[in-house]
Amino acid sequence: MTPTWVRVAELLAAVLFILALKGLSSPKTARRGNLLGAAGAAIATAVAFFYGQKFYGGPVQHLPEILIAIAIGSIIGWVAARRVQMTQMPQMVALFNGVGGGAAAVISVIEFLSVHSESAAILTATIFTVVVGSVSFTGSLLTFAKLQELMTSRPVVIPLGRFITIGVAVATVVTAVALILNPTNSLLWLLLGLSLVLGILLVLPVGGADVPIVISLLNAFTGLSVAASGYVLNNVLLIVAGTLVGASGTLLTRMMAQAMGRPLTNTLFGAFKKRVASSAVSSEDRPVKSASPQDVAIMLAYARKVIIVPGYGLAVAQAQNTIRELVELLVAKGIEVDYAIHPVAGRMPGHMNVLLAEANVPYEQLKEMDEINPEFPGTDVALVVGANDVVNPAARDDKSAPIYGMPILNVDQAQQVVFLKRSMRPGFAGIENEVLFDPKTSLLFGDAKDSLTKVVGALKSL
Amino acid sequence: MDAISLLTIFILSIFVGIEVVSKVSAILHTPLMSGANAIHGVVLVGAILVTGKATDNVQLYLGLVAIVLAAINMVGGFVVTDRMLEMFKPKKAEKEEVSK
Numbered sequence: 151m152t153p154t155w156v157r158v159a160e161l162l163a164a165v166l167f168i169l170a171l172k173g174l175s176s177p178k179t180a181r182r183g184n185l186l187g188a189a190g191a192a193i194a195t196a197v198a199f200f201y202g203q204k205f206y207g208g209p210v211q212h213l214p215e216i217l218i219a220i221a222i223g224s225i226i227g228w229v230a231a232r233r234v235q236m237t238q239m240p241q242m243v244a245l246f247n248g249v250g251g252g253a254a255a256v257i258s259v260i261e262f263l264s265v266h267s268e269s270a271a272i273l274t275a276t277i278f279t280v281v282v283g284s285v286s287f288t289g290s291l292l293t294f295a296k297l298q299e300l301m302t303s304r305p306v307v308i309p310l311g312r313f314i315t316i317g318v319a320v321a322t323v324v325t326a327v328a329l330i331l332n333p334t335n336s337l338l339w340l341l342l343g344l345s346l347v348l349g350i351l352l353v354l355p356v357g358g359a360d361v362p363i364v365i366s367l368l369n370a371f372t373g374l375s376v377a378a379s380g381y382v383l384n385n386v387l388l389i390v391a392g393t394l395v396g397a398s399g400t401l402l403t404r405m406m407a408q409a410m411g412r413p414l415t416n417t418l419f420g421a422f423k424k425r426v427a428s429s430a431v432s433s434e435d436r437p438v439k440s441a442s443p444q445d446v447a448i449m450l451a452y453a454r455k456v457i458i459v460p461g462y463g464l465a466v467a468q469a470q471n472t473i474r475e476l477v478e479l480l481v482a483k484g485i486e487v488d489y490a491i492h493p494v495a496g497r498m499p500g501h502m503n504v505l506l507a508e509a510n511v512p513y514e515q516l517k518e519m520d521e522i523n524p525e526f527p528g529t530d531v532a533l534v535v536g537a538n539d540v541v542n543p544a545a546r547d548d549k550s551a552p553i554y555g556m557p558i559l560n561v562d563q564a565q566q567v568v569f570l571k572r573s574m575r576p577g578f579a580g581i582e583n584e585v586l587f588d589p590k591t592s593l594l595f596g597d598a599k600d601s602l603t604k605v606v607g608a609l610k611s612l
Numbered sequence: 613m614d615a616i617s618l619l620t621i622f623i624l625s626i627f628v629g630i631e632v633v634s635k636v637s638a639i640l641h642t643p644l645m646s647g648a649n650a651i652h653g654v655v656l657v658g659a660i661l662v663t664g665k666a667t668d669n670v671q672l673y674l675g676l677v678a679i680v681l682a683a684i685n686m687v688g689g690f691v692v693t694d695r696m697l698e699m700f701k702p703k704k705a706e707k708e709e710v711s712k
Contacts, residue, residue, distance in 0.1 A: 167651050168628055174647040174693075175636040181697040184647050188690040191654050195686075198660040210664040212672055219663075219676040220656070223683025230684070231691035242692050243646045246653070250685035253655050256678040260662045260671050271615060366645045373648070376655045377625075381618055383658050389618060390625050395652045397629030399645070406641050493639070501642075 152201050159197040160387040166190030167391050171398055194387055195220075236504050241297035244365045248290025251372040254379045255283030255342070261382050262338055270330060275381040277326045280338070281345045283375040286368045288349030293361050293368070296353075305357040315351040322348055363406050363414070370399030438574070441592035443601065446533075446568055447608035449592070450476075453530035453566075455486045457522065459559055460502050461495045463536015463572065467598035470509035473535060476606050477515070489515050490522040490532075490559050492540040523560050532564035536571070536598045542583040551581055567591040570601045643696045650689025656682035 166186050173183020199210055210216070227246070234242045258279035267273055295301045308314065322344045329337045356364050373395030380388025407414045441449075450456060458477065464470060477487045489511065495502045506516060517525075526532065534541055541561045544551035561567050562585045569586060571593055585591055594601050636644055659682045663675030 163654070167654075168632060170647060170651060171629070171644070172632040174644045175633050175640065177637065177640060180640060180643060180647075181694065184643075184650070184690060184693045184697060187647055187651050191651070191656075191686050191690065194654050194657050195660070198657045199664070201661065201664075205661070206664045212663060212666060212675075215672070215676055216660055216663055216679060219679035220660075220683050223656075223680040224687040226680070227684040227686070227688025228691055231688040231695065234692065234695075236695075239642070239646075239692065239696060242688070243642075243649055246685050246688045246692065247649045249681040250649070250652050250655055250689075253659055253678040253682035253685065256674050256681070257655065257658045257662050260666070260674050260678070263674075264662075264665075264667060264671055362642075366641075369645055369649050369652075373652045376652045376658075377622065379655060379658050381622075383661055384613060384618075385658060385661065386613065386618070386621060388655065388658050389621055391651055391654045393622055393625035394629040394632075395648045397626040398633040399648050401630050401633055402636070402641060402645055402648070405636070406645075 152205060156197045156200050156202075157386075159193055163190040163194040164387055164390040166193070167394055171394060194391075236508050238298070239504075240362050240365060241294045244290045244293040244297065244361075244368070247365065247369045247372050248287050248294065251283040251286030251290065251368070251375055253283075254372065254375040255280050255287060255345075257379050258283065258382055259338065259342065262333070263335065266333065272382060273330050273333060275378045277329055277341065279375045279378040279382060280342060281322060281326060281348075282371050282378070284342060284345035285349035285352065286371040286375060288346045289353040289368050289371075290349075290365070292350055292353040293356075293365055296356075296361055306354045308354070311351070311355060315348075318344060318348050318351055363403060366399060366403040366406055367414075370396050370403060373397075373399050436587050438586055439589070439592050441568065441594050443594065443604035444608045445592065446594055446605050447612060449531055449566060449568065450480060450485070450533070450605070451483065451609060451612055453480075453485055455525075455529045456480060456488075456531045456533060457526065457529050457561075457564065458487065458489045459492070459495075459532060459534045459537050459541055459561060460489060460506070461492075461535060461537020461540060462501075463570070463598045465501060465505055465536070467536065467600075469535065469599035469602050470505045470511075472599055472602040472606065474506070474509045474511050476602055476609070477511070479606065479609050487515065488517045488522060488525070490519065491516050492519055492537070492559050493557075495537055495540050519557060519559060526560045526563040529564040530566060532561040532567045534561060534567065534569045535602070538571070538583055539581075541585060542581065543585060544581055544583070561585060562588065565590065569593045570598050571595060572597060643693055646689065646693040646696060650686060650693055653682060653686025653689050656686050658682075 167190050170183045170187030170190065173179040173186060203209070230242065258276045262276050322341065325337060325341045325344055329341055353364060373392050377389050377392030377396055380386070380392055404414060458473065460473065464473065480487050489506065491502050503516065541559050543558065543562050545554055545556040545558045548554060567585060567588065567590060569591065573595065586593065633644060656679065659675060659678035663672065663679055666672040666675050
């Protein structure tokens with residue numbers, strides 16, 4: 151049997167994981183919490199080599215190879231985590247999550263190949279790990295590709311995609327059941343292939359702004375697959391750690407979706423449904439006032455007070471330095487400029503703060519929502535850069551709107567509003583923003599960075 | 613360990629997992645997700661266990677792949693979370709200085 155001291159050490163690691171999650175929930179203790187988690191993981195890894203002769207059938211086999219593999223993985227993880235830019239954090243987390251899911255799937259494949267367990271319960275857990283771990287693996291790699299802009303970050307809807315996804319899902323379940331009844335290697339490879347494809351199909355129709363929520367969901371998936379692999383290996387620590395992450399991750403995913411005013415099912419399957427416009431007239435038929443970069447520059451140059459509202463579009467376009475340049479020009483002209491930071495702007499809590507801090511925007515220019523909202527009526531121009539839902543008055547006024555109740559920035563109370571938008575496409579909540587059609591609103595279409603660069607150029611030549 | 617004991621641990625862990633994060637503030641959603649992500653990197657233990665008793669080359673190579681992947685998850689996860697939380701701290705200090 152496993153020596154008692156090893157099991158006590160694992161208990162300690164489990165407690166450290168619980169304290170880590172608890173610590174990470176509060177700003178004061180977050181960093182210490184993370185370190186406690188790291189300590190727990192280090193302890194757990196160290197004692198894994200002392201499970202004893204009976205477990206390993208002698209001393210630990212392949213010890214040098216194992217240590218080298220740990221070193222390689224640790225160095226890759228360390229370097230990647232140190233080098234990544236702050237704006238690329240979400241996709242880095244996605245990548246780390248994916249490889250974790252992949253590891254869990256591979257472990258179960260090995261157990262299947264080596265043990266040939268007859269127990270239906272063990273087989274079920276093995277198959278669960280293979281499926282969920284693989285889905286998490288390819289799903290996370292795809293979210294990485296989307297956020298890193300290796301592919302389009304928009305929802306990808308393939309023809310009949312919904313039916314293909316359902317078909318593959320059904321095939322996966324059927325194969326899984328067949329595998330439990332008849333555990334053969336060829337069925338296992340088929341199941342592995344189907345699961346990997348399923349992960350891609352599930353994430354493809356998810357759009358850029360919803361991707362962080364999907365990362366959180368896949369994170370919970372990986373947790374559950376790790377827990378199941380713990381059942382396969384009869385290892386209590388893996389069950390506890392995996393379940394903790396699975397449960398807290400599921401709750402966290404729901405909280406993130408709620409903070410953004412969008413039910414989780416819409417995040418995952420929204421692209422399949424037709425968007426329902428809140429007004430009877432579709433957006434193409436309604437007049438909007440579009441402006442040239444010169445118009446916007448003039449508007450800004452003759453304002454006394456300007457408020458910048460950054461959103462996801464700013465992050466996607468990587469326009470944080472350009473906006474800072476614009477603001478510096480305006481401040482040099484004696485114009486009062488503030489940034490209004492909505493708590494979920496950018497769809498990652500704290501996203502805008504981190505992004506603008508990276509671009510060396512002075513902290514005192516960043517104003518929280520409650521602080522800045524009373525200032526909009528006295529503002530000449532509210533410049534909305536790639537934000538939509540966080541300034542949509544429907545959240546305040548329209549009880550039937552899906553985002554009703556979400557606090558917003560009251561840009562509609564400013565004297566003039568300028569939107570920098572890529573298109574008339576609604577924000578991810580899929581509802582029209584009435585401010586866009588207001589006579590005092592001007593729209594400048596295009597990529598936020600291009601538009602801002604043009605406005606800066608026009609300002610300089612004024 | 614018998615199935616019922618493992619099931620008990622599983623169920624109780626669900627409640628603990630939900631309880632510990634139930635009061636998280638919105639600003640910490642991202643670091644919490646990242647920290648939880650690092651914790652499931654402990655799957656490295658499982659990878660070591662299966663590789664340490666591998667009996668043929670297929671198992672060995674698959675096991676080594678699992679170890680590399682799991683170690684990336686664990687080490688990278690904790691380091692990236694720490695960097696995220698680092699960004700929270702100096703900004704607070706700056707704010708205090710400004711208000712002074």
